[in-house]
Amino acid sequence: xxxxxxxxxxxxxxxxxxxxxxxxxxxxxxxxxxxxxxxxxxxxxxxxxxxxxxxxxxxxxxxxxxxxxxxxxxxxxxxxxxxxxxxxxxxxxxxxxxxxxxxxxxxxxxxxxxxxxxxxxxxxxxxxxxxxxxxxxxxxxxxxxxxxxxxxxxxxxxxxxxxxxxxxxxxxxxxxxxxxxxxxxxxxxxxxxxxxxxxxxxxxxxxxxxxxxxxxxxxxxxxxxxxxxxxxxxxxxxxxxxxxxxxxxxxxxxxxxxxxxxxxxxxxxxxxxxxxxxxxxxxxxxxxxxxxxxxxxxxxxxxxxxxxxxxxxxxxxxxxxxxxxxxxxxxxxxxxxxxxxxxxxxxxxxxxxxxxxxxxx
Numbered sequence: 001x002x003x004x005x006x007x008x009x010x011x012x013x014x015x016x017x018x019x020x021x022x023x024x025x026x027x028x029x030x031x032x033x034x035x036x037x038x039x040x041x042x043x044x045x046x047x048x049x050x051x052x053x054x055x056x057x058x059x060x061x062x063x064x065x066x067x068x069x070x071x072x073x074x075x076x077x078x079x080x081x082x083x084x085x086x087x088x089x090x091x092x093x094x095x096x097x098x099x100x101x102x103x104x105x106x107x108x109x110x111x112x113x114x115x116x117x118x119x120x121x122x123x124x125x126x127x128x129x130x131x132x133x134x135x136x137x138x139x140x141x142x143x144x145x146x147x148x149x150x151x152x153x154x155x156x157x158x159x160x161x162x163x164x165x166x167x168x169x170x171x172x173x174x175x176x177x178x179x180x181x182x183x184x185x186x187x188x189x190x191x192x193x194x195x196x197x198x199x200x201x202x203x204x205x206x207x208x209x210x211x212x213x214x215x216x217x218x219x220x221x222x223x224x225x226x227x228x229x230x231x232x233x234x235x236x237x238x239x240x241x242x243x244x245x246x247x248x249x250x251x252x253x254x255x256x257x258x259x260x261x262x263x264x265x266x267x268x269x270x271x272x273x274x275x276x277x278x279x280x281x282x283x284x285x286x287x288x289x290x291x292x293x294x295x296x297x298x299x300x301x302x303x304x305x306x307x308x309x310x311x312x313x314x315x316x317x318x319x320x321x322x323x324x325x326x327x328x329x330x331x332x333x334x335x336x337x338x339x340x341x342x343x344x345x346x347x348x349x350x351x352x353x354x355x356x357x358x359x360x361x
Contacts, residue, residue: 001024001025001026002025002026002048002049002120002124003025003026003027003028003043003046003047003048004021004025004026004027004028004047004048004049004050004051004116005028005029005030005036005039005040005047005049005050005051006018006021006027006028006029006030006051007029007030007032007033007036007050007051007052007053007056007061007064008029008031008051008053008056008082009031009032009053009055009056009057010053011031013053013105014029014031017051017082020109020112020113021113021116024113025048028043028047032056032057032058032059033056033058033059033060033061033063033064034058034059036050036052036059036064037059037064037067040068040073040077044068044073044076044077045076045077047077048077048120048123048124049077049078049079049080049116049119049120049123050068050077050078050079050080051080051082051116052064052065052079052080052081052082052099053081053082053083054081054083054085054090054094055083055084055085061081061083061094062093062094062097065079065081065094065097065098065099066097068098069097069098074098076123076127077123078100078119078120078122078123079098079099079100080099080100080101080102080103080115080116080119081094081099081101081102081103082103082104082105082107082112083102083103083104083105084104084105085104086104090102100119100122101115101119103115118260122258125258132223139227178360179309179313180215180216182309182313182356182360183215183216183218183302183305183306183309184212184213184215184216185356186304186305186308186309186353186356187211187212187215187301187302187305188208188212189349189352189353189356190301190304190305190342190345190346190349191203191208191211191212191301192208193345193346193348193349194297194301194341194342194345195208197341197344197345197348198341198345201297203297210265210266210269211269211273211298211301211302214266214269214270214273214298215273215302215305215306217251217255217270217273217274218251218273218274218277218302218306219247219251219274219306220251220254220255220274221246221247221248221249221250221251221252221253221254221274222247222251223251223254224246224247224250224251224254225243225244225246225247225250226243229243229244230244245278245286245287246287248274248275248276248277248278248286248287249275249287251274251275252271252274252275255267255270255271255274256271259271269298272296272298272299273296273298273299273302275287275288275299276288276290276295276296276299276303277299277302277303277306278303279291279294279295279299279303280336280337280338281295281300281336281337281338281339281340282336282337284336284337285336292339295339300338300339300342301342303338304330304338304342304346307330307335307336308323308326308327308330308353311325311326311329311330311335312326312357313360323353323354323357324354327346327350327353327354330343330346331343331346331347
C-alpha cells in the first residue's frame with residue numbers, strides 16, 4: 001500500500017483527510033512543518049505523496065517546499081498543497097517551488113481523491129519509465145558498447161516529465177539524448193521564422209515554446225517497437241517497416257493515457273506532433289495520409305526538424321551526411337514533400353541549422 005504524508009497543524013483536518021484516504025493508502029501524519037521534514041529526511045523515497053498545508057506556526061508549507069526543492073526530494077515524492085489560502089500569489093509561489101497541484105479548502109471528497117490519484121499514478125509511471133531506461137541502457141551497453149551516459153535523475157514538473165518520456169526512446173535507439181535537444185533547437189529556429197514570415201499560422205512566442213517542448217515526444221511510440229526492428233543495422237523488410245511506422249499511433253495512444261497531466265492545449269500539441277510528424281504535404285505520409293493544411297503546423301515544423309537531424313547524424317543503419325547535402329535533400333523533396341512556405345523559411349535559416357551541426361561536431 002502506498003504511503004501518503006499529511007501535514008497540517010489542524011488536528012481535525014488531519015483526521016478528516018486520514019479517514020478519507022486510509023482505505024487506499026497508508027497514512028502518516030505530521031502536525032508541524034518541522035516534524036514533516038524529519039519524516040521526509042528519513043522516508044521521502046518511500047512516500048508516494050505529501051498533502052501539505054501552507055499556514056503553520058513553526059515551519060510553514062512554503063519552507064517545507066523550499067527544503068524539499070533544495071534536496072531534490074520532489075524528484076520522487078510529489079507534493080499537493082491543500083490550503084485555505086485562496087490568493088493567486090500563494091498558488092503561484094507553491095507551484096514555482098515545485099508543488100504538483102494546489103487544492104483550495106473547502107474541498108470536495110471525490111475531487112481531492114481523484115487529483116491525488118492522478119499525481120500518484122503519474123509519479124509511479126515516471127518511476128517505471130526510469131527503471132525501463134536503466135534496464136535498456138544496461139542491455140545496449142553490453143550489445144553495442146556505445147552508450148556511456150546514465151539516465152539523468154528525473155526532475156519534477158511537466159517539462160521534465162516530457163524530457164524523460166522522450167529520453168526513454170533515445171536510450172533505446174542508441175542515442176545519448178542529443179537528438180531531442182537538437183530537434184528542439186531546429187524546431188525553435190524554424191518556428192520563429194515561420195512566425196515572422198507567415199502570420200496566418202498565428203504562432204506566438206508562447207505557442208513556439210509549447211511546440212519546442214512538445215517536440216521531445218515525437219518518437220515516444222518507439223518504446224513499443226522491438227529492439228530487433230528499432231536497432232536493426234540494415235534495411236528493414238516491408239513488414240518490419242510497417243511495424244516501425246506504427247510508432248506514431250502507439251505514441252499517440254501512450255499520450256492519451258496520460259493526457260490529464262497537462263492542460264488541453266499542451267495535450268493537443270503533444271498528440272498532434274507525435275501522431276502526425278510523418279505526414280507529408282502531398283498526402284503520401286503516414287499514419288492517416290493527411291495533406292497540405294490538414295497537417296497541424298506544429299507537426300509540420302517538427303517533421304522538418306526531425307528529418308534534418310536524422311540525415312545529419314550517424315545511426316546504426318546509416319552514415320551521417322553533411323548539412324548542405326541534407327538541406328538540399330529536404331528542399332528537393334528527396335525526404336518527402338513538405339509545405340512550400342516552410343521550405344522557404346528553411347532556406348532563410350539554413351545558416352543557423354548548419355551552425356547547430358558544427359557545434360555538435
